[in-house]
Amino acid sequence: AQKITQTQPGMFVQEKEAVTLDCTYDTSDPSYGLFWYKQPSSGEMIFLIYQGSYDQQNATEGRYSLNFQKARKSANLVISASQLGDSAMYFCAMREEITGNQFYFGTGTSLTVIP
Amino acid sequence: DAGITQSPRHKVTETGTPVTLRCHQTENHRYMYWYRQDPGHGLRLIHYSYGVKDTDKGEVSDGYSVSRSKTEDFLLTLESATSSQTSVYFCAARGTAAYEQYFGPGTRLTVT
Numbered sequence: 001a002q003k004i005t006q007t008q009p010g011m012f013v014q015e016k017e018a019v020t021l022d023c024t025y026d027t028s029d030p031s032y033g034l035f036w037y038k039q040p041s042s043g044e045m046i047f048l049i050y051q052g053s054y055d056q057q058n059a060t061e062g063r064y065s066l067n068f069q070k071a072r073k074s075a076n077l078v079i080s081a082s083q084l085g086d087s088a089m090y091f092c093a094m095r096e097e098i099t100g101n102q103f104y105f106g107t108g109t110s111l112t113v114i115p
Numbered sequence: 116d117a118g119i120t121q122s123p124r125h126k127v128t129e130t131g132t133p134v135t136l137r138c139h140q141t142e143n144h145r146y147m148y149w150y151r152q153d154p155g156h157g158l159r160l161i162h163y164s165y166g167v168k169d170t171d172k173g174e175v176s177d178g179y180s181v182s183r184s185k186t187e188d189f190l191l192t193l194e195s196a197t198s199s200q201t202s203v204y205f206c207a208a209r210g211t212a213a214y215e216q217y218f219g220p221g222t223r224l225t226v227t
Contacts, residue, residue: 004157033213043221045158045205050214091157095209095216101146101165102173103207103216105157 002026004092006106013082014114020067021077021109023092031097034075036066039089039108048090051075082113118142119219121206127225134193136222138206144217146209147189148173149181151202152221158205164189196226 005024013019025034036048051059051066059066067076079086092106118141128134138147146165150158150173160173162181170181178200180192193200206219 006157035214035216037218043203045207045218047214047216052213093158093216097213101209102160102163103148103209105150105159107155107157 002106003104004094004106006092006109008109009107010110010112012112012114013079013086015084016081018078018080019082019111021079021090021092021111023075023077023106025073025075025092025094027073027094027096029096029098033095033097034066034068035093035095036064036075036077037091037093038086039091041088045091049077079111084113084115087111087113119206119208119217121204121219121222123222124220125223127227128196129227130197131195134196134224134226136191136204136206136224138189138191138219140187140189140208140217142208142210143186144208144210145186147183148207148209149179149189149191150205150207151175151200152205153202161191161204196224198226200224201226 032053034051038046049061049064049066051068058068063080065078089108091108095103120139122137148163149161152158159175161179164170164183182190204222
């Protein structure tokens with residue numbers, strides 16, 4: 001079974017609008033962390049935001065927020081006020097803390113911001 | 116970025132030749148990882164290390180071996196490269212805080 005599922009291969013958003021990138025995960029580990037990374041065309045992996053499984057509040061980092069719904073096992077990334085520089089691949093990832101420290105990635109969502 | 120460097124950054128090699136990729140970190144992180152990135156697959160874990168000489172397999176470990184003789188260096192070896200190992204390889208290290216997972220710049224490997 002897939003540990004991380006990203007069902008949107010490609011997304012388009014108008015500049016200055018908000019966009020939600022979907023991510024669902026599968027784990028039986030009670031302690032885990034959820035991550036979002038941005039990969040621009042230059043190829044580097046840029047950390048955006050983190051949510052711990054025991055965190056009560058949704059994580060926010062500037063224009064990024066993580067909509068964490070634990071019962072539904074979803075960790076959607078919300079980007080507010082999209083900018084042209086947000087055009088990139090976005091990856092959701094999970095680390096299970098107890099079952100070996102492995103780090104799992106989804107297949108990514110390609111976001112294009114339209115001027 | 117936790118001072119993670121990878122070498123070489125680009126390599127073209129022939130089928131059947133051995134290849135070693137190096138990952139070097141300067142922050143004394145305990146956990147280090149090797150991933151490969153292919154279109155449609157995201158990043159997949161090849162091997163990881165939880166200390167000097169302590170390594171374990173990831174989901175796509177066949178055809179790869181690793182070694183970690185020093186905290187700062189994590190080597191990935193393709194004993195006999197195949198065209199299916201053409202990929203971009205990323206090294207990563209885990210920091211002390213839960214959110215810290217740092218990536219190197221990647222190595223683009225082409226096996227002809």
